Amino acid sequence: MSKTKSETKQSAEPEKVRIYIMGSRYDVPTGLTIMKAMEYAGFKITRGAGCRAGFCGACSTVYRKAGDFRIYAALACQTPVEDGMVLTQLPFVPAPKPKYKIDDLRPSANSILRYYPEVARCLSCNACTRVCPQEINVMNYIQDCLHGKLAKAAEESFDCVQCGLCTIRCPAEIPQYHVAMLARRLHGKYNIPTPKYLEIRVKELEDGKYEEGFQELMTIDKKKLKERYTTRDFMDQKKGGGDE
């Protein structure tokens, strides 16, 4: 197969960049992600890696670049190393999550403020937006929450992987990613309608409408089952020849 087992593939003489992991110097091949560079350097990661694909937010990393005063943040599994990078991982953000009963709430700014009163303290400094590795406009959705615009907040915050970097940077100490979670749940539960046909189908199933048919499908012999499979109609999709 065309892929080797090791994730950090090495050619004969890889070109190297010099990086600093928590202050110590390492020369690692160019083109690795920060995560793979750390492994190349010898770290067996136990914290700071989960999905390794940009979906779980376990690998938040802050870094500086040579000759640049700014502090940068990124997901280690999705960001290539650069020469002169000085980096450290921040895989855990202590941020309490209040408990609520979603059934007892209304989709409003009040519901949010009841659990996250600090939202009202937003200074509009935009530090959260600037640090977000998903390039989400965090400040905007916090403002939307404050104004009860939950649909907009849900939409804007949707791609949040809950890494918590925003929360670390926030001078008003808002746990933005928890706020967004509540906003999305309120929006999903109360504003997005539930199609009628879903209710109908659930009722049919509860009433046992399909039991008899299932029994038949589960007991007919394999040959007949195969025949049913190959002759089933494809309704929504355009399909070529094959077993149609």
Add this chain to the structure above:
Amino acid sequence: MKLIGGYTEEMRRSIDNVNKTRNKRRDQIIADLTMEDRKIVLDQFHPDYNPKYKRNISWGPNKGDNVPNEVADVLESYPIINPNDIDLNQIDYDVGVLIIGAGGAGTNAVLWAKYSDVPKKDILLVTKLRFGDCNSVMAQGGIQAADRLEDNPYIHYLDAIGGGHFENKPELVKALVGDAPKVIKWHKELGVNYDCDDDGNFVEVPGGGTSRNRMHCAKDYTGMEIFRTLKDEAINQGIPYLEFSPAIELLTDDSGRVTGAILYNIETKRYFVVRARVVVMATGGFGRLHVGGFATTNHYGATMDGVVMAYRAGAKLRDLDSTQFHPTGAAYPEQIVGLLVTEKVRSLGGQVLGKDGIQICYPLEPRDVEAASLIKICTTTHNYIETPTGMRGIWLDSPLIEELKGKGTIQQNLSAMYRMFKRFDIDITMDPILVYPTLHYQNGGVDLDSNCYSSIKGLLIAGEVSGGVHGKNRLMGNSLLEINVFGRRAGITAAKEYRKNSIPRKLTLNHVHNTMKALDALNLKPKKYAPIILPEYRSEVVKDRLIQLYEQLS
């Protein structure tokens, strides 16, 4: 090396072909394969059908089953603890229901155990990394449920069992498809944001091997949206959980009943003894075994721990002879090789093309057939695209989606994909994506019945760790469904078992001693050790210079 929009000049030349042929291909539908042709391409090109990659299991309840070498390696491994070192007299956690693995299946199980009146103090959820480091958060494409009027559970049943080569356990398929609409309804009540159109209907797209559009989705973050909602709810319910504390062995009593587990804190390295009335195994899949040397889409902790722990305790396994390779893993750029390019790219109209820009196969064959078709082109023709690191791949024509469904469709529906490639300077609305099959899903696993009972007492099973639901091949959207259907059933069954078994039971590691005896008799060399917990990715340069220092504990 000069890159233009993320691609090399060489690759650009082939992209020109893709651009040139796009108009002609727009409405072109290439025929899917007949059952006979499917068989031919599978036999010749799917790793499952290649004896080189497989061998028979040499001991235990499934002795003689033919499985991938990497799976056999784990099942034939020695325990990572010396059972004599463990003091079972001190019980650190004495609980009713122990759930191992905080992915989608495990989180469903804790919620439904709680809803079924197990007091929260009597539930314990333990997991390897953080609560949420799992395959469930990574699922992109969607979740199947036959809810529309023009669809019904029978058709879903047929799609699932045909996709699984008619080897699925019928009672499990029935549970899967029959519970599906209820799962979606429950998710809606919890506040999961499924995509809806302007009329308030779900957006439902097709998937490989489905004959109706029934894939419910939340952009291409479906798993993340479902999972984070479930996790939020589990925290609201106050359910105790332990992170960074994988189970490393089950505990059994003299009758062989599962009575608890040993946990290991991977940071402090101390162990904990848990006694439980019933244990739910929900540890997910095995992508990080890199079966056949393939890269994988799976999360860091997907190392098949649950299967080997259950096997040592005597649980029967099934269907581990088949492995799911996802047809479209990223083949370029190198940094993200193996990561998933969701099937939804093809659901939305993306075609699969050779170097010449011509379609190579029907884009939505069942996964095994699609993967084999891509491997065929890359290994027996010259119509593949080669990357600077020597990897071979096939084009997936994403820009076609924008032509078919309108500008902006990709950013709206495939924002995770768009972002993943944009980070490496590739704009998938303008340029195609290079793909190659990647190790994706553990089709088989621990055998279970429709109430999640395994073949041994005291152990329930749910999720990707299980076998039987999908037969020899899972369809997209049926495993997000599975973890909800069977996670929920496991929680409900656990509550029943909890009420039935109130007498505290003995804790032993008899089955571990027996495992070691059985392995000794085989005299396997070199000795291997499992559960693996985390794969090894440190470089050889460093591994050659590692030393273990003596540690004085007193």
